[in-house]
Amino acid sequence: MPKRRGNTHLKALSLEQVIEAFLFSLRAENYAPKTLKYYRSNLARFLRFAKIKGLAGDVHLLDRWAIRDFLSGLKDGLWSGPYNRRPPSAITVHHYFRTLRAFFNWCVREGVLEESPLEGIVVKSPPPKVVEPYSNEDIRRLLAVCEMDIRQGAHLLGARNRAMVLVLLDTGLRLKEIASLRLEDVDLERGLVKVQGKGGKERIVRLGATARSALLAYLLHRGKREHPYIWVSEEGRPLAPEGVAQAVRRLKERAGVKGPGRVHRFRHTFALEFLRRARDPFLLQILLGHSTLEMTRRYTAALGLEDALKAHEMASPADRLLGRGQKG
Known part of the structure; x- marks a missing residue:
């Protein structure tokens, strides 16, 4: 006791x-x-x-x-x-x-107890789930639905969803982070976005030219509103985190994109794409707003697995023995 x-x-x-x-x-x-x-x-x-x-x-x-x-x-x-x-x-x-x-x-x-009753008790951490990003084809299909909406006259909906997809893809923002973005947080000229992260921690992320252009096009359709929030419904009301999640869910359904995850899956996609190019988990940690490298290591492990699977395509013992998968 x-x-x-x-x-x-x-x-x-x-x-x-x-x-x-x-x-x-x-x-x-x-x-x-x-x-x-x-x-x-x-x-x-x-x-x-x-x-x-x-x-x-x-x-x-x-x-x-x-x-x-x-x-x-x-x-x-x-x-x-x-x-x-x-x-x-x-x-x-x-x-x-x-x-x-x-x-x-x-x-x-605080002096309430002399010792913790958890001393000597160990509960093993469950193995992390495999990180599953959106594929390039998934992204193309999502954007194709957005373009179709724009062509059919749903300009606000199509432009908003296109901008949302590209901003998520380019920044890896969490659901609450993207939903809480205000006009004053975005510097389109320099492509910088101020983000309010977990625990009230602020950080700066960058938008590339493609995402910046899509966001500007959407803001022209959004027009002036009585509130400062960037993402709005077709009725002009600000989208809460649940509204952003629902928008992504509907877009996935219409595009026929399968697999788990909605908004957070873009975060996985951004992280893996960044590591493929930059190969620097410390920089990724800064951009994702992780307080430690523990979470970032999930992405380095996932990238290592991906590299190993690609290498196996060239080194499959069974294929090499029986000649399958080879031309001629």
């Missing part, structure tokens, strides 16, 4: 009290609202577990066996409330583990 720090005669702190103090601390440290929501949601499920087990009244009752019980139950779809009994994925279970680790480490730093 985790040891109580300081005066052992102090009133016990309930898990709910400590969770609220933890979230208050994160707000004071200016964590992003999405991050706060993520922690609150995960800890709410942990609190539900603790109440079921009779451990919620005192945070010191939560030992490593309780943590193991919680994580094991997660894999069976427990502690989720009456409306969601579907077992979470291995990635989701690992996210809960990381949430608990951050929470209990905070408890130790």
Whole structure:
């Protein structure tokens, strides 16, 4: 059982009290609202577990066996409330583990506990999914639908979607980043875009001549609006992140582009194309707004796999032995 720090005669702190103090601390440290929501949601499920087990009244009752019980139950779809009994994925279970680790480490730093009940508990990170970019043919088909809309008189829709595709392809922006772009953020003359990234971190990305031209053409159709947001619906209202995602989803459906992913898949495409040309993961890290190289390494690994598969076309032992795949 985790040891109580300081005066052992102090009133016990309930898990709910400590969770609220933890979230208050994160707000004071200016964590992003999405991050706060993520922690609150995960800890709410942990609190539900603790109440079921009779451990919620005192945070010191939560030992490593309780943590193991919680994580094991997660894999069976427990502690989720009456409306969601579907077992979470291995990635989701690992996210809960990381949430608990951050929470209990905070408890130790703040003097609530002498040690974390997660000491000695290891949950292996699930292997990362294979990065799947859009192919050149996918991009051509998306743009062909945009051109068709323009020819048929849907100038705003076609120009907007064409600009959106090319801006995403040229910058690798996240969904929230592209949806929140304002007119004042874009310098078309120099092709520079100021981006508000995760955690309120600003960075500058660049647009090439093709994307810049497409964005300018769209802005002419967009015209003057009462709001500063770049992306608008056909009714002139600003597109929220969900609206941008829906626009890309519909465009994919109309173009017959298969495969997973919508907006974020453009980020994968940009990253791999950049590495093919520049071969510099440190520069890519800056452009993508990654705080560490950990995420960027996914793209270097994916590029290595791609190179290996291409090399196999020339070195296939079976093809070389039986002569298949060779001319003549």
